[in-house]
Amino acid sequence: MIHTSIDLARSGKQQGFLQVPYSHNLGGWANVMVPITVIARGEGPTVLCLGGNHGDEYQGQVAIMRLAHEVAPEQVSGRLILVPSLNMPAAKAATRLSPLDGMNMNRAFPGHPEGSVTSQIAHYLTTVLFPASDVVIDIHSGGRSMEFVPCSHMHLVPDKAQRRKMLAAMLAWNSDFSFLYADIAGTGLLPVEAENQGKLVITTEMGGGEGIPARVHRITQSGLRNVLIHCGVLAGKEETRAGLGLPPAILTQALHRDDYLLAPESGVFEVAVDLGEKVRRGDTVGWIHFLERPDRAAEPIQARSDGYLITMRAPCLTSQGDCVAVIAQEVSVDEVLHA
Ligand SMILES: [Zn+2]
Numbered sequence: 001m002i003h004t005s006i007d008l009a010r011s012g013k014q015q016g017f018l019q020v021p022y023s024h025n026l027g028g029w030a031n032v033m034v035p036i037t038v039i040a041r042g043e044g045p046t047v048l049c050l051g052g053n054h055g056d057e058y059q060g061q062v063a064i065m066r067l068a069h070e071v072a073p074e075q076v077s078g079r080l081i082l083v084p085s086l087n088m089p090a091a092k093a094a095t096r097l098s099p100l101d102g103m104n105m106n107r108a109f110p111g112h113p114e115g116s117v118t119s120q121i122a123h124y125l126t127t128v129l130f131p132a133s134d135v136v137i138d139i140h141s142g143g144r145s146m147e148f149v150p151c152s153h154m155h156l157v158p159d160k161a162q163r164r165k166m167l168a169a170m171l172a173w174n175s176d177f178s179f180l181y182a183d184i185a186g187t188g189l190l191p192v193e194a195e196n197q198g199k200l201v202i203t204t205e206m207g208g209g210e211g212i213p214a215r216v217h218r219i220t221q222s223g224l225r226n227v228l229i230h231c232g233v234l235a236g237k238e239e240t241r242a243g244l245g246l247p248p249a250i251l252t253q254a255l256h257r258d259d260y261l262l263a264p265e266s267g268v269f270e271v272a273v274d275l276g277e278k279v280r281r282g283d284t285v286g287w288i289h290f291l292e293r294p295d296r297a298a299e300p301i302q303a304r305s306d307g308y309l310i311t312m313r314a315p316c317l318t319s320q321g322d323c324v325a326v327i328a329q330e331v332s333v334d335e336v337l338h339a
Contacts (some may be wrong), residue, residue: 001113002124003031008040008081008132012073013039018083018124020117022100032089032100032117037068037082042055044078046311047233048133049224051083053105053140053190055098059206059220060139066221075235080128080228086121095141098223107186110332126193135169135231136194136201139220142208146323148311149276150206150219151177156255156339157195167336169202171229171249173223174241177239179205179310179328180253180336202227209314250308250329251336258304261325263288265299267320271325279303285325288318303327 005016019031038208049067051060064084071080085091087105090098097104103250130136142148152173154166170178183189193200204223228234235270241249254260261271267288273279280303287298301324308330318324331339 001276004036006036008038008079008280010038011040011042013037015068018121022117022118029328034086034088035084039071039073039076039080039082040079041073041076042078043280044076045231045233045299046079046081047134047137047228047231048081049133050086050128050136050138050190051084052085052091053138053274054096054143055085055087055092056094056096056143057139057141057208058091059141059212059216059223061085061091062167062217063139063221063234064220064226067083067147071234074150076233077235078233080233080268081133084128087118094144096145106190108189108325109190122190124197125190128201130194132196133194134197136191136199137224138190138194138201138203139225140204141206141212141223142211142311142314144207145208146311147314147315148205148276149308150204151175151179151310152202152204152215153179153181154201154203155183155191155195156180156253156336159198160337161164162195162198162200165200166202167333169200170232172227173202173204173219173239174239174246175204175219175223175227175249176246176287177250177252177308177310179302180251180255180331182255194246203323205311208311222257226268230301235276249276249332252308252310253331254307254310254326254328256305259307259329260323261285261301261327263306263320263322263324265290267291267299268316269272269313269324270298270316271312273308278307279309280306285309285327286312291320301325305329
């Protein structure tokens with residue numbers, strides 16, 4: 001059902017839209033317009049760069065818009081497909097979920113050709129853009145709900161050759177932390193669909209919250225460019241952390257339910273340690289305060305594992321069952337490759 005003027009087989013730079021039919025009260029023939037840029041030249045891999053999977057995560061949207069402006073076909077070997085704001089209605093509304101159908105793009109896969117707007121976009125990726133790609137990059141941050149240590153991240157995919165390539169590409173982001181995560185909240189994720197199609201998939205959590213510091217924009221943009229150079233689609237010299245005078249990245253994982261700390265009651269969350277700081281099992285990571293009960297002691301939230309505080313809840317106001325902190329354990333490259 002999605003229409004586009006873009007011809008994926010053509011060389012050079014094309015800019016257009018994915019047009020998703022959306023009939024509403026004030027527009028019978030209306031379309032949701034999702035901007036797409038394709039830059040292609042000669043032989044090489046096809047790399048799909050996605051931002052705005054969650055609309056309130058702008059780091060990747062800015063980084064990919066920059067590429068759409070700045071990259072010329074002469075700098076490309078293969079094909080770059082750039083979709084800065086995948087969930088465009090959510091990006092315009094600064095929301096995680098689409099305001100049109102209430103759907104989470106990152107739970108909508110594989111999607112449906114006659115489903116709602118979000119479901120149709122997911123289906124287009126599953127059936128058109130993923131099959132056309134070798135590499136899929138999906139740039140997230142914590143949005144308005146979480147604040148992360150800026151990190152590249154990935155799933156521990158079962159195929160060892162695919163895992164090795166994904167690990168190398170993840171580390172090419174050159175962020176201080178990299179993170180292996182588990183899906184503790186549902187199915188239908190974009191990266192899982194791309195991984196199941198055998199693609200090299202790289203994802204990130206570039207900070208979060210509503211204010212984005214300049215250093216977070218910088219690592220999002222320099223990391224993305226370096227990964228594109230690493231994949232061979234963009235001209236340039238690949239940088240390493242050693243070459244930049246930096247220590248090796250801290251590789252971490254949170255694969256167990258215990259690593260994800262949820263609020264036992266509703267209240268105001270106070271964090272006790274800084275992001276990226278080490279904690280030990282039993283340490284207090286934060287507290288829940290009860291606005292209506294100053295007589296009541298704050299409820300401590302304790303780490304159930306040793307590791308780094310990789311992410312925390314961004315808003316203080318917290319409901320029972322919200323994730324307030326994730327503790328990630330350090331792992332070696334060898335452990336990741338052979339696990
Ligand atoms: Zn996200």
